[in-house]
Amino acid sequence: MEEIAIKAENVGKYYRLGQINTGMLYTDVISWISRKTGWEDKTMKIGENPGDRTGFWALDDISFEIHQGDRVGIIGKNGAGKSTLLKVISRVTAPTKGRIGIKGNVASLLEVGTGFHPEMTGRENIYLNGAILGMKRAEINEKIDEIIAFSEIDEHIDTPVKRYSSGMYVRLAFAVAAHLDSDILIADEVLAVGDAEFQKRALGKMNDLSSKQGRTVLFVSHRMNAVKTLCKNGILLDHGKIVLQDDIEKCINRYQQNLYDRKSFDNLSHYDNEFFDLLDYSLVDKEGHELSRPVGNDESVFVRIELNMKKVHHAFTSGYALYNSDGILLYWSYLTDDYHEDRNVKQGINILTGEIPNHFLNEGEYYIYFSASLHYIQWLVNPEEDSPCLKLNIQGGLSDSPFWPSKRPGVCAPVLKWTIEYNK
């Protein structure tokens, strides 16, 4: 039987909101008095319910085992509890309940370059950062040449890091981290920095560390490709709970399917509230026909929202959030972005149509979450929580150009204006 490296039992992390911690003694006292007496709390924002202040479980009764040498990707939406889990395992913050046993020493990279001091030289910072991460001086002495070589800083190593470009800074920071000798490595989105070239190298190094040296790795990233390359196992989190612990492939599939499933709504009346009933939410083409087929990049698509407004509020707005299949939010779009005074919603039936322009999205699957809110006051339907979703599949039609027959790298695939002049 493989040995267990990390075992978590019923781990929970509770965050209190506002209540105790508005940051000023005065408001803390007022808030405390109103809770005790049941009076209206003057420190609350408009639209805030007393219940909102109580808090939430960022991690909710989580138990798992990780074996030595496992490479585990932790995935989930924003706010699912991924980072909190890493923080608790790296002992940056204590859990509210439960316990975690760890075998071996842990190096956690929740950030690269922690503790770098701008006034100190690259070399001095290698020592400082290394020591913060738990390396002994002798260890760093042994590895310093390797670290400098990996960072490609060479002749600038004795210059204060405040003179470094951001790329040099990140390279140096990652070089230190990559040379940590630990049984367990915890990394949170550290690869999300630096240029593409560097990211590739960093990912390669991480792969090296984990697969060749048999280290246990816990890795959080939003980039599914990186997770897939690096990890064998996965943990899928949602709202602080473990949804699935399995092969990384299965976890990613489930995650992406989840993204879609939650949108395949059958009952729109679930989203009705005091301001409106959502009567229809669909994708239509230029002619207004509902779409159920993949669409070319050269075709415009329209998001159609039909609302029965029961109550009109000046701050009301509605729109959608568009995600790609990696779970990356591309943008939010609202009716009120393109503002005209006579274009507000009115009492009764309103049909809003938002265009997703042609020659804009790359090939692939996109998820379009419905959104409605009283702007800056409160969410009516939050696209990041419980919201109906539409799936859009873009295939082909990327460009008329013979140089562009298939999917391009990048999130978008816009066809942009170019001009050319000929000098005679």
Place this chain on the structure above:
Amino acid sequence: MNFDDYNWDTVIKSKQSPFTFDLKQITEYRDLIFLFVKRDIATTYKQTILGPLWYLFQPVFTTVMFIIVFRHVASLGTDGIPPVLFYFAGTIFWSFFSSLLVSQARVFYNNKDIFGKVYFPRLTVPISVIFGELIKFLIQFALFSIIYIVYMFNGYPDFFSVRLLFLPFIILWTVLMATGLGLMISSVTTKYRDLAKALEFFLSMFMYAVPVVYPLSEVSGRFRIIFILNPVTAVLECIRKVCFGTGEISLYMILYSVGCTLVFLIAGLLLFNKNEKVFVDVI
């Protein structure tokens, strides 16, 4: 297998007794303590004209000011000690105490970025703060010693005595009192930041309520008891006793002040220990 059957290297629990101090782990991180000290000293005076000479510049000019203001304008006595020595000793010990106290009180706030991202034994930071302040103090103390020896050979031969052997203990006493108080305050400043600012202001006022610029013998009447109840008074009077043979100090004052120091230190360490695990969520 049950959780407890494993031979874990680390167990993370929601509640840990505030009395657990992992001293072994702290010694493993001594390189880090050394590097923190080096960082703090090396970076304070980068890109300055005088560099580390600032360490001497401050007490020298403060002494000159004190001589003019308190000796010549206000005509306060110095128990017959040469004013230069009297004020110099007062100012370096006071600034050692107060800047150590302020630095400890800001430990969490100043290090929130590191603490929020990496785990290492948090006590390494207050320990490195002590060493940093100590080095600064010792540089100033060296200058004091030179002046002291010059006076010793020029009309004050009785300065030299076995009492001087107590100096290291008085320095340790100062360190522990400032650290204990500072750590107590540090756990509150994570939540209310203005307390750290208030502390600096309060300390600059407090200097006049402690016999720094005058000896305790100059204080008479009903205020005297307040001075004696102030645990910092005993430290300063002890320094005068040890260095100059003057100073009003009784065994009771020493015992009382040392007692206060121990209470501050224990309370400070317990609060620090309790706070280090959750402050990341608060700050």
